[in-house]
Amino acid sequence: MPDITKRHAHMVDDPLRTNPLLKSIRKMVHKGDVVADIGAGLGILSIEAARAGAKKIYAIECDPEAARELRSRLARASLGEKIEVIEAISFEVELPQKADVVLCETVGSFAFDENILAILLDAEKNLLQKGGKILPQRLELWGALAENLEGPDEESFILEITPDLLVSAPVLIASVDFQETFCDFIHEISSFSCTKDAEVGTIALWPKVLWCDGEATDASPEKPATHWKQGMLRLEKKRMTAGEAAKVEIFIGPHPDDPLAMTERLWRWR
Secondary structure (H helix, E strand, O other), X not given: OOHHHHHHHHHHOOHHHHHHHHHHHHHHOOOOOEEEXXXXXXXXXXXXXXXXXXXXXXXXOXXXXXXXXXXXXXXXXXXXXXXXXXXXXXXXXXXXXXXXXXXXXXXXXXXXXXXXHHHHHHHHHHOEEEEEEEEOOEEEEEEXXXXXXXXXXXXXXXXXXXXXXXXXXXXXXXXXXXXXXXXXXXXXXXXXXXXXXXXXXXXXXEEEEEEEOOEEEEOOOOOOOXXXXXXXXXXXXXXXXXXXXXXXXXEEEEOOOOOOOOEEEEEEXX
C-alpha cells in the first residue's frame, strides 16, 4: 500500500464522515454536471461524482504524490477522460468551464483550520458558475470548556475526549452557510457557563458538517468518535465554580505569512 494511501486511510475509513459525504454527492450531482473537486486526494469524491452522472470532473490536488496515485487509479478504472487531475492549489486554477458543483472536504478538527473559508470564497468567485452548489452546505464550529487536561506540551493539539471532561454545555461558536455570503475568517467571542467546580485549562472545539439536506457529521465528544476527534486549545488556568460564566475569544483565518496554504489560530479569555 503506498504511503499516501495510508495517510488518507483514517479519513476514508471513517464511516461517519465518508458515508454521508458520498450520499450527499449522489443527491447533489446530477447527470451532465461539471464538478470541481478541491483537495481531491485519492479521488473518492471525484469517482462518486462520476458515478452520479457528472460529465466532467476536475480533480484539483496540490500534493504531487496524491495526484500521481490518483492518475494511476483513474487509469485503472478507465476514468481518465471524465476525471481530469489538475496538480495545483485551487487559487491558481482556471477551468475551461465553470462548475455546477464544487466539492471541498478540507474540514479540520477545529472546523475552519484547513483554510476552507478562503478556498471556497475563491472557488465561488472563480470556479463555480452563478447559481451553482457547494458541498458542504454548512460548517459549524462548536466548543465547550474542559478540565485542565494532561497531554501534549503544545498550545493546541488533537485529542479524543469524553463528555465527563467538559465543564460547560456545548456552545455553537460559528456557523457558515456556503450558499449565503461569507468571509475568509472566523472571529467570535463566545460565553460559557460552568456546570461544575473545576480548574479549567482548555477549550475543546469540534466541527459539525451539514453536507447536504439530511446528511451530517457531528464530531462532538457526546457523539460516536470521528477521525477528527476534538481540537484542544490551552487556556491560562482558571479555577471556576458551578454557574460561573466566562468568555473566550477565537480567531481562525488565513495566516499572514502564507494566506493560501496556512491557517492562523488565536484565542484568549475575555
